[in-house]
Amino acid sequence: MRSKYFILGFNDYRNSKPFREIVDRNKSFQFNYERGRHFAAACPEIDRVKDGKTITYEALDACYSCFLNKEMI
Secondary structure (H helix, E strand, O other), X not given: OOOHHHHHHHHHHHXXXXXXXXXXXXXXXXXXXXXXXXXXXXXXXXOOOEEOOEEOHHHHHHHHHHHHXXXXX
């Protein structure tokens, strides 16, 4: 959730932007971007993921719940 690509995916989904393909050697960037989009879709009540440099408690709790319920991988 700290990845800038996770936040980018989250914000792109919230702003109804089309899917971006992250071109980089490291495939985890694309994975984090897509995970951010999935998180935004699974948790519409979360407005933001980070508050400054820290992750909000609500976002962390919602993400943990999504993993436990297998809504996200």
